[in-house]
Amino acid sequence: QVQLMESGGGSVQAGESLRLSCAASARIYIVGWFRQVPGQEREGVALLYIDNGWPQYIRSVKGRFAISQDRSKNTVYLQMNSLNPNDTAMYYCAADDRTSVEPYGPWSESRFRYWGQGTQITVSS
Numbered sequence: 001q002v003q004l005m006e007s008g009g010g011s012v013q014a015g016e017s018l019r020l021s022c023a024a025s026a027r028i029y030i031v032g033w034f035r036q037v038p039g040q041e042r043e044g045v046a047l048l049y050i051d052n053g054w055p056q057y058i059r060s061v062k063g064r065f066a067i068s069q070d071r072s073k074n075t076v077y078l079q080m081n082s083l084n085p086n087d088t089a090m091y092y093c094a095a096d097d098r099t100s101v102e103p104y105g106p107w108s109e110s111r112f113r114y115w116g117q118g119t120q121i122t123v124s125s
Contacts (some may be wrong), residue, residue, distance in 0.1 A: 002026045002114045006093050007120030008015040012083055016123075022116055023095030029097050031076040032112060033067065035089035035121075042092070044107040048076055056106070060086070083123045090118045 008020040030049050036042040046067040047056040055067045056065060066079040076095075080087065094112035104111040 002028060002095060002097060004093050004095055004114055004116040006091075008115035008120045009091065009121050011124065014024075014084050014123055014125050015095065016083055017079070017081045018083065018121060019080065020091055020093070020099055020119060020121075022076045022078075022095070024074045024076075024095055024114075027074070028095040028096065028114070030106065031067075032094045032106070033070075034092045034109065035087075036092070037089045042109060044109075045091075046078060047106055050076075054062040072125055073122045080121070083121070085123050085125050088121060088123050090120050092116055092118045 003043045004027040005023045008018060010018060012018055028050055032047045033043050033045045035045050045058055045061055046065055048069060050069060057065060064082045069076045093116035095114045096112045101111045
């Protein structure tokens with residue numbers, strides 16, 4: 001069982017930055033950051049494959065968000081720049097130690113079996 005501890009949420013003005021952290025209690029293969037607005041489905045925002053460091057982003061955050069890792073701390077970060085009100089959501093860190101989970105693709109919630117508690121990001125205009 002892997003435990004994930006998130007930190008770094010908060011309230012900011014549009015244009016400002018925040019950095020989220022996700023510390024894992026054991027080695028993992030993939031980490032994803034997801035977000036959810038009340039009444040909407042949870043969406044994947046960024047993914048990172050731990051071994052090769054390959055990052056992926058959804059179109060709406062590409063160029064503004066950056067996912068990175070500190071392998072010595074088993075921690076993954078999501079640096080969020082140029083935040084706008086559309087980024088307001090509960091953000092969740094998700095991880096898995098399996099290389100694949102058929103039939104789910106990497107952006108599917110079902111692909112991840114470990115989840116953080118969530119942290120709220122609120123961006124005011």
